[in-house]
Amino acid sequence: MAGLLNRAGADRTGEPAPPDFRHRLDSHLLGPLGALQLWWSFPRDEVARRDAVTVPVAADAPLPEPVAGTLGITWLGHASTLLYVDGVTVLVDPVLSPGIPGAARRLTPPGRTVEELPPVDAVLLSHDHYDHLDVRTLARLPRSTRMLAGLNTGPFLRARGFTDVTELDWWSSVTLSGRTGPVSVEFVPARHWSRRTATDTCRRLWGGWVVTGSDGRAIYHAGDTAYGPFLSRIAARHRRLEIAALPVGAYRPRALLRSVHMDPTEAVRAAGTLRARRMVPVHWGTFVLSGEPVLEPLEQTRREWRRTGRDRADLWDLPIGGSRVVTP
Template sequence: MVPPDFHHRLDSRLLGPVGAARLWWSFPDDADARRDAARIPVTPEAPLPHPSSGMLGVTWLGHASALLWVDGVTVLVDPVLSPGIPGAAKRLTPPGRTVETLPPIDAVLISHDHYDHLDVRTFDALPRSTRILAGLNTAAFFRARHFTDVVELDWWSSVGLPGRSGEVRVEFVPARHWSRRTLTDTCRRLWGGWVVTAPDGRAVYHAGDTAYGPFLRRIAGRHRRIEIAALPVGAYAPRDLLREVHMDPAEAVRAAGVLGVRRVVPIHWGTFVLSGEPVLEPIEATRREWVRAGYDRDDLWELPIGGSRTL
């Protein structure tokens, strides 16, 4: 049986060989990247929040990897905690935690199958009973690695997890992106983001990897109490090549306005060289755009790698 194909969900132009070559040659010099990365604050093995009733929070583990804390439920999103990934040099900054020092996890959420979001070496170190939530047609990938509790979701589908105050809903939502791990599986697995909602309706949104798009208004219409959003701000240059698959800092700040979210955690920067902008430019530009938009500087949750913040 031929597996499903999600090309019909694409509204982005994917890079061809010429574009990929241009992207590769745009990368900053490795020495410059590592010099800049040395200025990124890292607090490995910092104390973690204690899961509790009514609490919402985020721990940034580097790149798009994060722990989300919602009413006593702890979910791990896009864990990439190994020294490097295929197609990129060794990571510029260490992960915020090792697999061995992760807290008890209620579920792992995978936004899509790109190597900087789905890392086999990290999953090899996780118990095979770990619950995994991912997009359609992703379960076979994990079952081949002997994971026993894998749930596939379509956009706008959700599952419940028991929280301290009631059921916490975990919903897979659209993103403007794509998927591929090999030359023959382009768009075979569905990509997306995650909204984790507490019993009282307050929510945390992790966008995964995405360009700006009209789907954000649909998410906002469906989830009217997103309190914290982890939004990607890096891997956007050259802009003509990447605007259809990655937000830039200005678009991330605009997305916060569309979502009606007050607090934003900038992610998807400072860990790997994946594009042409200097390593520190994403966070510096995000700060400028945040202030230009008139938002409270304290609501830009600029976490150190390994750092946490909660409501």
């Protein structure tokens, strides 16, 4: 593509070129053979569903009240979470439908249905992969819902009727009104990629989110990412990360997935790099997307947390539907 563009970013016909974020890539994308190898690595459906019975689910657990000075998180399954910062409630990567393209039906129920969600001040979308951007879930949200996403995701959302859409580049932010002052929502880099069809690879920018209250305390949601040097920069910009929601699943075969997904060891390392006080393991126990057994991500995260000497109380290994809060 780059060889076909002139300096003004137009193609040879003079028409504006479609956005392309391949220059942001720090990952090796799977070709057809790699995708086939990944698919063959999946555990058998009956084995995955047998193991998923023991994934903790607390769908009836009460949700925190979004009160002044409080930070909190609810894990809804996979990467879907509710974040609470100083009275502001945001919903990240909501995938609450029975299944997604490219995977079997979900192994475990969502922590809440769309109808059971509390009022949200914004929806944050990390990237366009089906396990993070689910049109069936979005279709059940009010079209006036404020939507925040990476560059060039706006046309996709507006085509589905959403009227309040903001696109962000890495390190850019918007401000929401908290109970005691402004709450900043910043889009930060991730080592990943984007695609929904065969023709839109890396057309929409991917990333993670840092939500910061007026007192400087923050929650980081990584979206979907491999380990990378950008984590140190996030730590330098946000020195009071109280909670980090980090992906711990979808990492086998390691040779295929190392450049796009963390494994549990890297996720615990990332929590240290970020200087995050607490870690919430996400991106596991919901869909079969890779070759590891269903429970292995949580089990290995617990072992690595213990091995590194971190306080067990600071590993918030929530059940699906479970919540934790940090009070002032």
